[in-house]
Amino acid sequence: xxxxxxxxxIVGGGTAGWxxxxxxxxxxQESTLKIILIESPDVGPIGVGEGTWPTMRLSLEKIGISExxxxxxxxxxxxxxxxxxxxxxxxxxxxxxxxxxxxNFNQINLARYWQPLRDKISFADAVSPQGxxxxxxxxxxxxxxxxxxxxxxxxxxxxAGKFSKFLEAHCVEKLGVTHILxxxxxxxxxxxxxxxxxxxxxxxxxxxxxxxxxxGFAALLIGGHYDIPFCSKQNFLFNDRAxxxxxxxxxxxxxxxxxxxxxxQRAGWIWDISLPSRRGVGYxxxxxxxxxxxxxxxxxxxxxxxxxxxxRETDNFRQIKFDPGxxxxxxxxxxxxxxxxxxxxxxxxxxxxxMIELSAxxxxxxxxxxxxxxxxxxxxxxxxxxYHWHRIIEFLKxxxxxxxxxxxxxxxxxxxxxxxxxxxxxxxxxxxxxxxWYQDLPHVDELFSSASYQYVLYGMKYITEGPRFAHTSDKxxxxxxxxxxxxxxxxxxxxxxxxxxxxxxxGKVNEFGFQKI
Amino acid sequence: MTQSEGVGMxxxxxxxxxxxxNVKVITERSAQYGDNVHFVMTFPTEFRRVxxxxxxxxxxxxxxxxxxxxxxxxxxPNENLFLGDDGWDASYVPLMIQxxxxxxxxxxxxxxxxxxxxxxxxxxxxSRISETEGEALFLPHGGTSEYLASMIETLExxxxxxxxxxxxxxxxxxxxxxxxxxxxxxxxxxxxxxxLGLYTINEDRLEEIDAETLGELNKRQFLLPIYMILASYSxxxxxxxxxxxxxxxx
Numbered sequence: 001x002x003x004x005x006x007x008x009x010i011v012g013g014g015t016a017g018w019x020x021x022x023x024x025x026x027x028x029q030e031s032t033l034k035i036i037l038i039e040s041p042d043v044g045p046i047g048v049g050e051g052t053w054p055t056m057r058l059s060l061e062k063i064g065i066s067e068x069x070x071x072x073x074x075x076x077x078x079x080x081x082x083x084x085x086x087x088x089x090x091x092x093x094x095x096x097x098x099x100x101x102x103x104n105f106n107q108i109n110l111a112r113y114w115q116p117l118r119d120k121i122s123f124a125d126a127v128s129p130q131g132x133x134x135x136x137x138x139x140x141x142x143x144x145x146x147x148x149x150x151x152x153x154x155x156x157x158x159x160a161g162k163f164s165k166f167l168e169a170h171c172v173e174k175l176g177v178t179h180i181l182x183x184x185x186x187x188x189x190x191x192x193x194x195x196x197x198x199x200x201x202x203x204x205x206x207x208x209x210x211x212x213x214x215x216g217f218a219a220l221l222i223g224g225h226y227d228i229p230f231c232s233k234q235n236f237l238f239n240d241r242a243x244x245x246x247x248x249x250x251x252x253x254x255x256x257x258x259x260x261x262x263x264x265q266r267a268g269w270i271w272d273i274s275l276p277s278r279r280g281v282g283y284x285x286x287x288x289x290x291x292x293x294x295x296x297x298x299x300x301x302x303x304x305x306x307x308x309x310x311x312r313e314t315d316n317f318r319q320i321k322f323d324p325g326x327x328x329x330x331x332x333x334x335x336x337x338x339x340x341x342x343x344x345x346x347x348x349x350x351x352x353x354x355m356i357e358l359s360a361x362x363x364x365x366x367x368x369x370x371x372x373x374x375x376x377x378x379x380x381x382x383x384x385x386x387y388h389w390h391r392i393i394e395f396l397k398x399x400x401x402x403x404x405x406x407x408x409x410x411x412x413x414x415x416x417x418x419x420x421x422x423x424x425x426x427x428x429x430x431x432x433x434x435x436x437w438y439q440d441l442p443h444v445d446e447l448f449s450s451a452s453y454q455y456v457l458y459g460m461k462y463i464t465e466g467p468r469f470a471h472t473s474d475k476x477x478x479x480x481x482x483x484x485x486x487x488x489x490x491x492x493x494x495x496x497x498x499x500x501x502x503x504x505x506x507g508k509v510n511e512f513g514f515q516k517i
Numbered sequence: 518m519t520q521s522e523g524v525g526m527x528x529x530x531x532x533x534x535x536x537x538x539n540v541k542v543i544t545e546r547s548a549q550y551g552d553n554v555h556f557v558m559t560f561p562t563e564f565r566r567v568x569x570x571x572x573x574x575x576x577x578x579x580x581x582x583x584x585x586x587x588x589x590x591x592x593x594p595n596e597n598l599f600l601g602d603d604g605w606d607a608s609y610v611p612l613m614i615q616x617x618x619x620x621x622x623x624x625x626x627x628x629x630x631x632x633x634x635x636x637x638x639x640x641x642x643x644s645r646i647s648e649t650e651g652e653a654l655f656l657p658h659g660g661t662s663e664y665l666a667s668m669i670e671t672l673e674x675x676x677x678x679x680x681x682x683x684x685x686x687x688x689x690x691x692x693x694x695x696x697x698x699x700x701x702x703x704x705x706x707x708x709x710x711x712x713l714g715l716y717t718i719n720e721d722r723l724e725e726i727d728a729e730t731l732g733e734l735n736k737r738q739f740l741l742p743i744y745m746i747l748a749s750y751s752x753x754x755x756x757x758x759x760x761x762x763x764x765x766x767x
Contacts, residue, residue, distance in 0.1 A: 142579065142582075143579075143580070143581060143582040144577040144578070144579050144581075144582040145582075508581070508582070511581075512581045512582055512583060513582075514582060515577065515582050515583075515584065515690075516690070517695060517696065517697060517716070
C-alpha cells in the first residue's frame with residue numbers, strides 16, 4: 001500500500017482539537033495510528049461552546065469518559081433543549097424546542113392531529129413532557145439511572161475551558177495522544193501541494209500524513225496556508241458579534257435551568273446557560289442593526305432584570321466578532337478543518353460542538369487507509385458537511401423568518417423575502433398545507449430532524465391548514481393520536497412527580513456518582 | 518430506606534430504662550405490624566440462612582443510586598407471600614424484619630470526641646409498641662430483658678452487615694459482576710408479573726474471571742456470598758408456587 005496514513009497531526013488544542021483527538025484515538029486504540037496534537041502555549045481556546053446536543057453522551061462514552069467525572073470536572077449540568085422567549089411578538093411568550101421528539105414519532109405524525117387542539121395546548125406540551133419538565137427546572141433522570149442513560153433525552157451545559165483541559169488529560173493519559181506545546185511557524189508543502197510537515201518555534205519539524213486544522217478563527221492551515229475561500233452567509237443570518245459574560249450565582253441554591261434560555265432582543269438574542277457554579281450569558285447581535293454600546297447596555301439590562309448584574313467596575317464582558325458562514329470546502333488535499341476554522345454561526349441551536357463531534361466521528365470511521373483514497377473520502381466529507389452547513393443556516397433562519405416582530409429594522413429585515421433561503425421559502429409554502437415529517441428531509445443523518453422543524457414551526461404559531469381529505473380512512477389514526485396525547489399527559493404527571501431538580505441531581509452526582517449499570 | 522417503617526408515622530427516640538421501663542414490644546408477624554413488605558435489605562452475613570427461603574437480588578437505593586442486596590418476598594408492593602394468618606411461614610426471618618421497632622444509630626461519646634458509640638433507638642409510634650402485651654424490654658429493677666439483649670445483638674449484626682454490604686457491592690462492581698435482570702413470571706391463571714429494577718450476579722463474567730481476582734474475592738470473604746446469591750434462585754420457584762396458591766385461595 002503506498003503512502004499509508006500512519007500519523008494524524010491535529011493543530012490546536014481547544015474543544016475541537018481534543019474532541020477530535022479523543023474520538024480518533026478511541027477508535028484506533030488497538031492500532032499503530034499515531035495521533036499528535038500540537039497546541040500553542042500562547043493562544044488560549046475561545047471557549048464559547050457551552051451547550052451540547054445529546055450526541056455528546058455517545059461521544060463521551062466512546063472516548064471512555066465516566067459521566068460522573070465529566071460532570072464533576074467540567075462544571076456540567078443537564079440540558080434538555082432550548083426555551084425561546086419573545087421571538088414571536090417580543091413579549092413574554094415562549095416556546096420549547098426539547099431534545100425528545102414527539103411521542104411515537106416514527107409511527108405517526110402527531111403534528112397533524114394536534115392542529116385542532118392548537119388553541120388548547122402548545123404543540124410541545126401536547127406531544128412531549130419535556131417542556132414542562134424544563135419549565136420546573138427538573139433533571140432528565142434520577143441518581144439511580146445509570147450513567148449516560150436517561151428518562152428524557154438530554155445533552156449538557158458545560159464550562160468549555162474546563163472541558164478541553166479534562167479531555168486533554170484523558171487523551172494524553174489514557175489514550176496515548178502525543179501532546180506538543182509549541183507554536184507552528186511554518187507549513188511545509190510537498191511538490192504536489194500536500195502538507196508535508198509543520199515547523200515549530202522550538203526548531204522541530206512535525207511530519208504527518210493527515211493534518212486537522214482545529215486552530216479556531218485563525219484557520220492556520222485551511223485559511224492561512226491553503227487560502228480556501230470563506231462563504232459568508234450574513235445575507236441570511238445577520239448576527240456577526242457576540243458579547244459574553246460569566247455571571248456568578250447570587251446564592252448556592254439558585255435553580256439550574258434545564259434548558260438554554262434564548263431571549264429575543266431588538267437586534268439579536270441573549271443566551272443564558274446555567275452551570276452548577278455560574279451562568280454563561282451572552283448577546284449575539286447584528287452590528288448593522290445596533291452599536292456595541294447599545295448591545296452592552298441591553299445585556300446589562302437583561303442581567304439586572306434576571307436578578308444578577310456583574311460588577312460594573314470589573315468589566316468581564318468579552319466581545320467576539322465573527323463572519324457567519326463556512327469554508328468553500330472543509331477537506332482540501334491532506335488537510336481537514338474541524339471546528340471554528342471550518343465555519344461558525346451564532347450558537348442559536350448549539351451547532352458548534354455537534355458539528356465537531358460529527359466531523360470527528362466521520363473522520364475516525366472513514367479515516368482513509370492511504371493517500372490514494374484520501375480524495376474520495378475528502379469529497380464525501382465535503383458533500384456531507386456542506387449539506388449540514390446548508391441545513392443549519394436554513395434551520396436557524398426558520399427561527400427568524402416566522403417572527404411577527406416589527407419593532408426594529410432587525411426583525412423587519414429578517415422577514416424580507418430576499419434574506420430567506422429559497423429552500424426554506426419553498427418548504428414554508430408547503431407546510432401551510434401539510435405538517436413536516438420524514439419526506440421533508442431527505443438524508444438519513446439530518447442534523448435537524450423534521451421533529452425539530454415541527455417544534456419551531458408550531459412554537460412560533462405557524463398555521464398548517466386542516467388536512468385536505470375527508471377522514472373516514474384516517475379514523476384509526478385519530479384514535480391512536482388521542483391515545484398518545486393522553487399517554488403523554490400521564491407520563492408528564494409521572495415525571496414531574498418523580499424527577500429531582502437539576503440542582504438536586506448534580507448535588508447527588510457530586511456526593512454519590514452515577515452507577516455504570 | 519425505601520421500606521415502609523412499620524405503619525404510619527415514625528418517632529425514634531434513644532432507648533433508656535427510665536422512660537421506657539414499661540414499654541413492651543409485640544413480636545407476632547402480621548401485616549398490621551408492618552410486615553407486609555415485598556422485599557427487605559439483607560447482608561452477606563445472613564445470606565446462608567436467607568437463601569434457603571428467599572431469592573436474593575440487588576436493587577438501587579432511589580436516594581443515592583447505590584446497590585444493596587435484598588431478599589424478595591413477593592411480586593408487588595405490600596405483597597409478602599410468606600406472611601399468612603398464622604404469621605411468617607419460613608425457617609428464617611431476615612435481620613431487617615426482625616429489627617422493628619428498633620434502629621441502631623451512632624452518637625459521639627462525650628469522653629472521647631472522635632469515637633462514636635452505637636446507640637439503640639426505638640420507634641414509639643410503631644404499631645408493635647404496647648404497654649399491655651408483648652415482650653418487656655427491661656426487668657423490674659432496670660436490667661435488660663433477654664428479649665432486648667437479643668434485639669441488641671440483631672442490631673449489632675445489622676451494623677456490621679451495612680459496612681460489609683458497601684464493601685461487597687464495591688468489589689462486585691469493580692469486577693463487573695453485577696448485571697441487571699428483567700423477569701416476567703406467568704401465574705397459573707395466565708396473568709403476568711414483572712419484576713423491574715433488579716440486579717444479580719453476572720454468571721458469564723464470574724466464569725471467565727481470572728484466578729487472582731477470584732482469590733482476592735475469596736480472601737475478603739465475598740466469594741461465598743456470591744455463590745449464596747446464585748444458590749438462592751432455587752427459592753424463586755417457591756415464590757411462584759406461593760403466589761399460585763393464593764390464586765386458589767381466592
